[in-house]
């Protein structure tokens with residue numbers, strides 16, 4: 001039985017994997033509450049529809065992960081509703097934008113996209129930990145998880161390339177380990193992990209799906225169902241580690 005019946009906080013829920021996490025958490029029994037964030041709640045059509053469907057269980061608040069003051073403001077808004085979170089899930093991530101994509105070679109490195117990837121993929125979960133870890137200082141099991149990626153593993157890197165994405169996810173993984181060490185002291189029931197969702201059919205992977213065999217490209221529904229099972233089964237000894245959607249550890 002899934003243990004997620006308290007309040008969950010999902011950061012980066014406008015679309016893709018984050019939106020599907022919110023959907024599945026709301027569909028789950030026993031019932032829990034969900035606080036979802038996105039950059040522009042007014043434009044988040046799907047989240048608005050879910051709020052209409054679950055007015056007592058879903059709250060949507062604004063958070064732009066590249067602006068710390070919005071993270072601090074979100075923490076204040078959450079504190080008005082609850083002192084305790086059972087799950088904090090950092091989903092927001094970036095691989096490509098309108099004018100940049102993953103680099104194939106050193107000549108393509110540009111400081112601004114590099115900075116952008118690090119700000120969203122690495123600094124984002126770290127700043128959320130800074131402003132939200134007090135919500136995990138309760139005496140029950142809780143999980144602080146960040147969507148990582150297998151390509152952030154240094155030992156697994158055989159192809160190279162994708163400097164900004166690989167580097168920022170590797171940095172995120174180091175922050176995950178660091179946060180796990182600090183929280184073991186101040187919030188000993190909190191489990192801190194990184195999660196690889198598989199290759200999932202979303203805007204993020206769309207330009208790169210051509211070479212992915214059909215059976216290895218998951219709909220978000222399948223990936224999220226698997227990730228929630230992994231989250232549900234984590235123990236204290238798992239804190240600081242990175243897991244894939246099957247629950248297998250990915251070595252750093």
Ligand SMILES: NC(=O)c1ccc[n+]([C@@H]2O[C@H](COP(=O)([O-])OP(=O)(O)OC[C@H]3O[C@@H](n4cnc5c(N)ncnc54)[C@H](OP(=O)(O)O)[C@@H]3O)[C@@H](O)[C@H]2O)c1
Nearest residue numbers: 014015016017064065092093147149199200202203204205
């Ligand atoms: N899809 C895959 O195959 C795959 C594989 C491995 C890992 N992952 C990881 O899984 C996570 C989710 O990916 P996805 O496939 O669902 O991606 P997606 O469909 O592209 O969604 C990305 C999400 O991140 C949000 N976001 C981007 N920049 C943000 C910012 N500055 N502040 C706040 N939110 C921001 C987006 O919000 P807006 O709508 O406002 O842009 C959107 O909700 C990412 O961390 C990604 O690295 C995905």
